[in-house]
Amino acid sequence: MSRRAMLGATGATLLGLQVRHLLAYAGTAGEQKAEHVILFWNGGGMSHIDTWDPKPGRPTAGEFLPIDTSAEGVQISEIFPELSKQMHHAALIRSIAGTQGAHGQATYNLQTSYTQTPNIQHPGIGSVVTHEKQKIGDLPAFVSISGRARKASYLGQRCEAYFVPRPGAQDPYLAFPEGITRTRGDRRLEILSKYNNRYASNKQAAALTATETAIDDAVTLMRSPALEAFELNTVPTTTLNRYGDTTFGRGALLAKRLIETGVRFVQVNRGGFDTHSNNFPAMRGHGQAMDSALASLIADLHENGMLKKTLIIMLSEFGRTPKINMNAGRDHWPNVFSCFLAGGGIQGGQVIGSSDADGFDPHDRPVQVADLHATICHTLGIDPDKEVLTPLQRPMKLVDNGTPVSELFS
Known part of the structure; x- marks a missing residue:
């Protein structure tokens, strides 16, 4: 088969991977080493401008100033002073091009990679990872903290999340x-x-x-003796205080303990980001809860050697309007938003893509929602184009036509 014919073949594969993914992987860091994922899901639509994509000096900037970080040339919002010291381990994508402006449809899209339809329910990314990666130890392979994760749907009961209401x-x-x-x-x-x-x-x-x-x-x-990983009453007070003795801080600390015990996928849920009014005091409060917890998690996983094996990702269903409304809030804005990643074999200290000067639309390197899912799969050595059969024998891809963001690995 000629090279031209191979590259032109529809659905052509080599070593089990789609040709388009082999091309996307060119220049990446070789074998991926991630074994675990911690997904921080911020429900409600987190403002990109007030977190990962500040716009200093622009009319959309809002009340928060940008601060320098440990990654040269990378600035984030002042609400993350401790996390700024760990940004050499992290990467930002500032050009996610969303398509859904309603909470339900956008949440579905961000958590499954698929657009919601009345005909089928797709599993969330946590269930996909659980389906494809071998279970380790006695603990559940998938744990959801402080909120419910998406159902496993046609992947079956084995891929459902174990729910922890209060960490x-x-x-x-x-x-x-x-x-x-x-x-x-x-x-x-x-x-x-x-x-x-x-x-x-x-x-x-x-x-x-x-x-x-x-x-x-x-x-x-x-x-199982491993059940002790869920118990935080034996954690030193100094450690708990460093993460923050809050629901979010305890959730981040519990996530660390769980992946250290072999759990494949942990989802930590936090709501309250639907800031149609009083956006800035709300976001400052979110920063106070999340900043030290995320910084401590990254620092601790780096120190014990687990960071390179654990992909940390923070997502929300969309961003918020660059224009501040009459109630000092920001409304739904799917056109462009950001996400935060660390560990899992990605190269830290970089920014992928950008939004325009005021944060309304992608400026360069648009990243599709499915590309995020393909990237998660890539870090774990999962083929995002693999098909599984539903109970009705309908073939469904693990990811809806996404391509990994190759720059994260080069």
Whole structure:
């Protein structure tokens, strides 16, 4: 087969990768080493101008000044003074070109790479990673903290997230009820298993299989010494204070402990970014909660050698309007927004793409939403073009036609 024919072939692959991805990977840092992902999901639409893409001296700049960082030539908002000291480990993409301006549709798009339709529910990126990467240890492969992650949909119960509503709080469902001894509880589980097996011999139901998977996972977790990773009461006070004794700080600290114990994907959820009014005091409050936690997480993972194996990414469903409204707020703005990345084999200290002078539209190197998902897959050695079959035998790609952002790895 000639080179011209190979490159022109539709869907051509080499070593299991689409040719267009092999071209995108040219010049990257070789074998990717990421094994874990921590996704900070900021629900509501986080202002790009007041965080990662300041516009000093412009009419859209707002109240916050830019500050220099440990990455030469890279500035971020003053609400992140501690994180600014870790920016040599991090990269920013300032040219995400979104298409969805409503919360539901935009959240769906950012978390799945697909545009929402009434015909099918796509799994979130955490479930995709869980589906493709082998589980490590007894803990769940996918944990969602302080909020629910997207459902696994056609990827099945094994790829669902384990939900932690309050980081550090004990899960009452992972212990036998008060007054039930371990021996008595184990006997009840044995009886339940016998009934389920008897029923399963006569039925072939997907719901039953999913229930059995959930029960087996819960029992394994309940009996595992690794369950201690969820407990924060043994963490030194100095460490907790460094991260911040807040829901977000505890969530970031818990995420660190979980990936150190083998969890593949941790999603830490934070809301309150829908700042149609009083944007600036709200964003200052967000900065106070997130700054020291993110800085401490990156510093600690770098110190123990886990940062190169862990991709940290912060996303929101869209940005906010560059123009400040009459209520001192910013409204929905999908046209261009930013994201923050660190670790996972990416080259820190750089900015990919830019928005225009006032932050209204991409200026150069537009990055599509699906490209972010393809980039996450690339860091983990997952082929984003791989197809899986739905229960109706419909082939679906893991990512909706995204291409990894190759500059992050060069």
